Amino acid sequence: MATVDDVRIIDLPKILDARGNLSFAENQNQIPFEIKRTYWIYDVPGGESRGGHAFRKNEEVVIALSGAFDVVVDDGKNKKTFNLNRSYYGLYIPKGLWREMENFSTNSFALEFGSVAYSEADYVREYEDFLKLKRNGEV
Ligand code: TYD
Numbered sequence: 001m002a003t004v005d006d007v008r009i010i011d012l013p014k015i016l017d018a019r020g021n022l023s024f025a026e027n028q029n030q031i032p033f034e035i036k037r038t039y040w041i042y043d044v045p046g047g048e049s050r051g052g053h054a055f056r057k058n059e060e061v062v063i064a065l066s067g068a069f070d071v072v073v074d075d076g077k078n079k080k081t082f083n084l085n086r087s088y089y090g091l092y093i094p095k096g097l098w099r100e101m102e103n104f105s106t107n108s109f110a111l112e113f114g115s116v117a118y119s120e121a122d123y124v125r126e127y128e129d130f131l132k133l134k135r136n137g138e139v
Pocket of ligand 1: 037052
């Protein structure tokens with residue numbers, strides 16, 4: 001069962017160049033799972049938050065491609081906040097953790113890789129349900 005201590009920053013490669021820098025991420029290499037889905041979040045109005053839910057199976061890597069935001073992860077006992085503010089940091093979030101994204105800077109752009117295709121059945125959207133599933137060792 002994942003805890004907030006299993007969440008980690010992956011330092012992605014950076015190819016520094018006077019013409020502009022380049023970073024990359026490959027399936028099952030820098031990304032520690034097979035990528036089945038990519039999605040992105042943008043145009044977030046000031047003060048809004050996203051992603052208040054847990055996934056039963058989906059693992060993720062979140063990158064602040066532009067700007068900055070906080071990702072708050074929660075295992076039902078402890079919380080940790082990661083401030084993503086570099087386009088070469090990937091935040092790895094295992095399955096079974098509650099996560100929220102907040103404090104988006106203007107024009108920030110969040111890229112996310114997931115290990116399973118979109119399925120509403122994979123979401124736990126009520127925090128009380130999450131706590132119950134966590135207590136029973138079901139997520
Ligand atoms: P949701 O995951 O709840 O957004 P967030 O975690 O950022 O708050 O998704 C919002 C809506 O978009 C929801 O109706 C489902 C839909 N959606 C897809 O159809 N495919 C996807 O890959 C994702 C991530 C969301």
